Amino acid sequence: MADAQMKNAFFLGLDSSTQSLKAVLIDSSFRVQGETAVNFDRDLPRFGTEGGVHRHADGLTVTSPALMWVAALDLLLDRMRDGRWPLNRVAAVSGSGQQHGSVWLVRGARQVLNRLDPGLPLEKQLEGIFALRDSPVWMDSSTTAECREREEKMGGAQRVADITGSRAYERFTGNQIAKIFKRQPDVYGKTERIALVSSFMASLLTGDYAPIDMSDGSGMNLLDIRRRAWDRLAMDVTSPNLAEKLGEPSPSHAVVGRIHGRYAKAYSFSPNCFVIAFSGDNPCSLAGLRLQKVNDAAISMGTSDTMFASIGTPRPSGEEGHIFVNPVDPEAYMAMLCIKNGSLTREYVRDMAASGSWDEFNRKLESTPPGNNGNIGFYIREPEITPPILKTGVYRFDGAGRSVEAFDPAAETRAVVEGQFLAMRLHARKIGISAEKILATGGASSNRSILKVMADVFGVPVYVAEQANSAALGAACRAFHGWLCAMKGSFVPFAAAMEGAPEFQMAFRPEPAAHRTYDAMLERYEELEKRIPKK
Ligand code: 5FX
Numbered sequence: 001m002a003d004a005q006m007k008n009a010f011f012l013g014l015d016s017s018t019q020s021l022k023a024v025l026i027d028s029s030f031r032v033q034g035e036t037a038v039n040f041d042r043d044l045p046r047f048g049t050e051g052g053v054h055r056h057a058d059g060l061t062v063t064s065p066a067l068m069w070v071a072a073l074d075l076l077l078d079r080m081r082d083g084r085w086p087l088n089r090v091a092a093v094s095g096s097g098q099q100h101g102s103v104w105l106v107r108g109a110r111q112v113l114n115r116l117d118p119g120l121p122l123e124k125q126l127e128g129i130f131a132l133r134d135s136p137v138w139m140d141s142s143t144t145a146e147c148r149e150r151e152e153k154m155g156g157a158q159r160v161a162d163i164t165g166s167r168a169y170e171r172f173t174g175n176q177i178a179k180i181f182k183r184q185p186d187v188y189g190k191t192e193r194i195a196l197v198s199s200f201m202a203s204l205l206t207g208d209y210a211p212i213d214m215s216d217g218s219g220m221n222l223l224d225i226r227r228r229a230w231d232r233l234a235m236d237v238t239s240p241n242l243a244e245k246l247g248e249p250s251p252s253h254a255v256v257g258r259i260h261g262r263y264a265k266a267y268s269f270s271p272n273c274f275v276i277a278f279s280g281d282n283p284c285s286l287a288g289l290r291l292q293k294v295n296d297a298a299i300s301m302g303t304s305d306t307m308f309a310s311i312g313t314p315r316p317s318g319e320e321g322h323i324f325v326n327p328v329d330p331e332a333y334m335a336m337l338c339i340k341n342g343s344l345t346r347e348y349v350r351d352m353a354a355s356g357s358w359d360e361f362n363r364k365l366e367s368t369p370p371g372n373n374g375n376i377g378f379y380i381r382e383p384e385i386t387p388p389i390l391k392t393g394v395y396r397f398d399g400a401g402r403s404v405e406a407f408d409p410a411a412e413t414r415a416v417v418e419g420q421f422l423a424m425r426l427h428a429r430k431i432g433i434s435a436e437k438i439l440a441t442g443g444a445s446s447n448r449s450i451l452k453v454m455a456d457v458f459g460v461p462v463y464v465a466e467q468a469n470s471a472a473l474g475a476a477c478r479a480f481h482g483w484l485c486a487m488k489g490s491f492v493p494f495a496a497a498m499e500g501a502p503e504f505q506m507a508f509r510p511e512p513a514a515h516r517t518y519d520a521m522l523e524r525y526e527e528l529e530k531r532i533p534k535k
Pocket of ligand 1: 219282305
């Protein structure tokens with residue numbers, strides 16, 4: 001039955017990222033049939049965000065208005081309808097969300113979701129459901145005190161990592177929850193449900209509280225990643241009655257409901273359309289890039305840069321990196337590093353050294369030799385996650401290790417790109433990622449000058465996904481996978497579900513001489529990194 005239905009079916013993936021809400025529609029041969037997006041700053045200027053967020057005066061707190069995500073969903077659906085997307089043939093929808101962000105829903109919100117009206121904008125109907133208007137997002141780094149407290153109460157950073165996959169991190173939702181419980185007890189008290197961005201977006205579609213999936217749930221410092229259940233101690237050190245407010249976590253491939261009648265009426269979805277658990281953007285990218293072999297790694301270059309890979313046995317580090325439950329294989333895990341100074345930092349150097357032009361940036365980058373004549377730069381424009389550096393600043397060292405004020409513009413462009421990949425190579429090794437090939441994705445993966453440096457620093461071939469937006473595509477693939485599992489009545493391996501998906505194109509093989517230069521440079525980089533002020 002599934003085979004006949006599959007031929008005519010479409011699968012929809014949404015990606016609720018920091019700066020935009022995107023949609024990708026695929027057919028059952030994984031061909032992209034439609035793409036559209038809502039950019040928060042441009043399309044919803046009334047929310048006053050910059051890059052999709054509000055940065056608060058303390059320099060550490062970063063939030064987004066939860067209602068903006070609601071308004072964005074209607075606008076996105078309108079664009080799909082106006083673009084005549086065959087929404088009536090969508091068999092399943094799934095989604096991706098920026099990780100760690102939390103949405104706080106007030107008592108009674110569930111009834112409001114249940115009764116969504118097709119004739120009214122979502123924003124009007126849902127403006128009253130939030131216990132907290134401004135949702136903390138992954139860029140927030142204001143919970144250092146809560147992190148230290150968690151590590152102390154749970155028996156140290158390594159112990160927290162052994163249970164939850166990561167030591168306590170400022171942006172991880174459990175620490176954000178602890179902060180709100182402490183500083184805004186009234187908000188905590190009136191909250192019925194705490195959702196992640198991913199599960200919140202799924203809730204808008206099902207018209208009910210959708211569960212947090214186990215993969216995105218691993219980014220909270222609350223889930224026991226081996227038992228795949230909330231950890232009692234981690235919950236107890238956070239806040240009271242938390243399990244009730246979070247609901248039970250669900251496998252990432254599970255059907256969490258059918259689309260609410262509102263969307264059938266207003267956008268002609270089939271009332272049978274399944275909603276598959278939404279997950280985090282990095283887990284969805286892993287699905288979109290079909291990383292299943294150990295040591296197949298990916299580098300996603302967006303607002304943050306991340307490097308990740310599927311792994312079999314989790315060996316969490318009490319110092320850095322993350323282990324999450326794998327989003328497409330309930331037995332496996334994924335290892336990941338998150339580097340906050342990603343595209344905004346590259347853009348800062350592009351503006352400073354290349355008149356704001358990528359063409360000029362690339363020309364300058366290519367005019368300099370691998371190794372940058374020994375110049376190494378650290379561009380910490382935002383408090384950094386990997387390695388943890390809370391104090392912002394730009395630090396430059398010449399070939400003799402002397403601190404210098406500036407490089408010439410060409411050296412500046414190479415220093416930012418080399419520095420980012422050297423940091424990834426250094427820190428990925430420490431969480432057991434030893435890449436044999438790399439799939440590049442995200443905005444900067446279309447920049448070939450940057451990809452060449454990536455291949456040479458890591459010494460492995462670099463491939464690119466045709467679809468730079470792997471999180472939305474991954475969400476669509478997960479919609480297909482979840483639907484297939486539901487139709488077959490049992491778990492179908494993701495690799496089998498994805499048979500026939502297009503191959504990725506190789507962009508670069510490493511140049512051996514350049515790679516040797518980076519081997520030697522890595523040690524110097526590690527030494528210099530230790531000299532950077534961290535707080
Ligand atoms: C991962 O841990 C992160 O914090 C970021 O990559 C966000 O998921 C970006 F949306």
